[in-house]
Amino acid sequence: MSEDQKKQLESQLWGIANLLRGKISADDYRDYILGFIFYKYLSEKQYLYANELLEGETVTDFKLVTDEETLAAIKEESLLKLGYYLQPAELFSVLAARGNADTEDESNYILEDLKAVLNHIEQSTMGTESEEDFNALFEDIDLNSTKIGRTVAARNDIIVKILVNLDKIDFRLKDLDADVLGDAYEYLIAKFAAGAGKSAGEFYTPQPVSKILAKLVTVGKSKIKSVYDPTCGSGSLLLRVAKEAEVSEFYGQEQNRTTYNLARMNMILHDVHFREFNIQHEDTLETPRHLEKRFEAVVANPPFSAHWKGDANPLYNNDERFSEYGRLAPKTKADYAFLTHMFYQLADNGTMASIFPHGVLFRSAAEGDIRKYLIKERNAIDAVIGLPANIFYGTSIPTCILVLKKCRKADDDIIFIDASSDEHFIKEGNQNALRDEDVELIVKTYTERKSIAKYSHVASLKEIEENDFNLNIPRYVDTFEAEDKIDLKAVSEELKTLETELQEVNTSIAEFCKELNIETPF
Incomplete structure (x- = not known):
């Protein structure tokens, strides 16, 4: 698919999203639009796969199959291959056509049938390998909500309008790479994030930042056994890693239920098989779901300086994720709790890259002790990268990326990169944005570990110790511009x-x- 065709698909999908824009909040209409796109995707996958199974049969169009034995066989194969099953009458195009029928009775009222179809998709997986991946997946699509219409007729009209317009778009799943539709889905998520204010950070990391993290954890590798994100949001970071290296298994955890559903949809839309991903719901710090596993790549954008139970819960003192550091992260700043959790889950041959507020670089007390231990005792910190302010939706604070490894050599240095100055980003509306060349410079400088005037500095561990293990970037990268002589x-x-x-x-x-x-x- 050409870039123009890709942009056309993105424009078409955003146009449908605008059918609800201004009528309800961005968070609400995001759930409906993304949910219906996902339903259409599942439907088209089912239709194509069923037709493959019907090749050589008397009836070769799945929509026309009525034989119960044939349908049972298609269902069995679909659950193994796709992880779910849709009956012919439940296909997206069939339901959209019914809703758009020109009749004088109420036969084009499809809300109850649509609700039943979405429930049946989930129920079809019960007792199968994919049950956990589809459980309650459509729970955020409330077809009875007065937000989309005060009456049943009004709600039916707007839902039918969305389905009919979506049905006109050919996803061309048979002809195109899976990432085409997946990338269009990511585009929509980004557009929703732009209008979601502070809540955007819960589910979306801007693509240039995702690209940096993905490239950092895959340096020198074409294949990754497993990648993990403990605060995975929509799953965009996990999927971005797969653009840099072949990934066998995806793992993630997300506290927000709606965002957890979005992450699972995003995985399936990118054609990640249900056996290849494991996305869990719950608070990662309080109820970690993958503690027994170690991951070759770890990427994350945790909530900045979030509150957690910390020293209010004595059980954390004996938790292996935190206990070796002698101190717990403050209960009002969970940054180091997330960091040490991720480091605990990192494989010996792995790399971790995560975004944090600058405070993790220099704050003292418990955080200072944990930072010192990571540097002096574990020799874990490999790079500190400063990013421009105002590149994340919902916050304008400057941020940094920390890169950690478990098997660094004893005399390994730490590279500091300051990519925050004006020449290393551009303005896009109210946001700052990294360009491709900015991303490439960061990754190239990290890989080559070069000191560049006013941009990067390779610091020895002795130099770090002389600075009392303070990692504040201006201590190592001098960006001072001398004024012209008068x-x-x-x-x-x-x-x-x-x-x-x-x-x-x-x-x-x-x-x-x-x-x-x-x-x-x-």
Whole structure:
């Protein structure tokens, strides 16, 4: 698919999203639009796969199959291959056509049938391998909500309008790479994030930042056994890693239920098989779901300085994720709780790259002790990368990326990169944005570990210790711009010239005032 065709698909999908824009909040209409796109995707996958199974049969169009034995066989194969099953009457196009039928009765009222279809998709997986991946997946699509219409008829009208317009778009699943529709889905998620204010950070990391993290954890690798994100949001970071290396298994955890559903949809839309991903719901710090596993790549954008139970819960003192550091992260700043959790889950041959607020670099007390232990005892921190302010939706604070490894050599240094200055980003509306060349410079500098004037510095561990394990980037990367020298003699001569010119002007004004017989103003 050409770039123009991809943009056309994105534009078409965003146009449908705008059918609800302005009527309900961004968070609400995101759930409906993304949910219906996902339903259409599942439907088209089912239709194509069923037709493959029907090749050579008397009836070769799944929509026309009525034989119960044939349908049972298609269902069995679909659950193994796709992980779910839709009956012919439940296909997206069939339901959209019914809703759009020109009738005088109420046969085009499809809300109850649509609700039943979405429930059946989930129920079809019960007792199968994919049950956990589809359980309650459509729970955020409330077809009875008065937000989309005060009456049943009004709600039916808007839902039918969305389905009919979506049905006109050919996803071309048979012809195109799976990432085409997946990328269009990501585009919509980004557009929703732009309008979601502070809540956007819960489900979306801007693509340039995702790209940096993905490239950092895959340096020198074309294949990754497993990638993990403990605060996975919509799953965009996990999927981004798969663009840099072949990934066998995806793992993630997400606290927000709606976002957890979105992550699972996003995985399936990118054609990640249900056996290849494991996305769990719950608070990662309080109820970690993958503690027994170690991951070759770890990427994350945890909530900045979030509250957690911390030292209010004595059980954390014996938790292996935190206990070796001797101190717990403050209960009002969970940054180091997330960091040490991720480091605990990192495989010996793995790399971790995560976004944090700058405070993790220099704050003292418990955080200072944990930072010192990570550097001095574990030799874990590999890079500190400063990003521009205002590149995340919902917050304008400057942020940094920390890169950690478990098997660094004893004399390994730490590279500091300051990518926050004006020449390393552009303005896009109210946000700052990293360009491709900015991303590539960060990754290239990290990979080559070069000191570049006013941009990067390779610091020895001795230098770090001399700075009392403070990692504040300006201590290592000097971005000071000397002001131009002032020629005082030239300035003095210029002032003399101005004084002479002023006297001449005053003389002229005095003469004009005398002619007009008025008092001079000086």
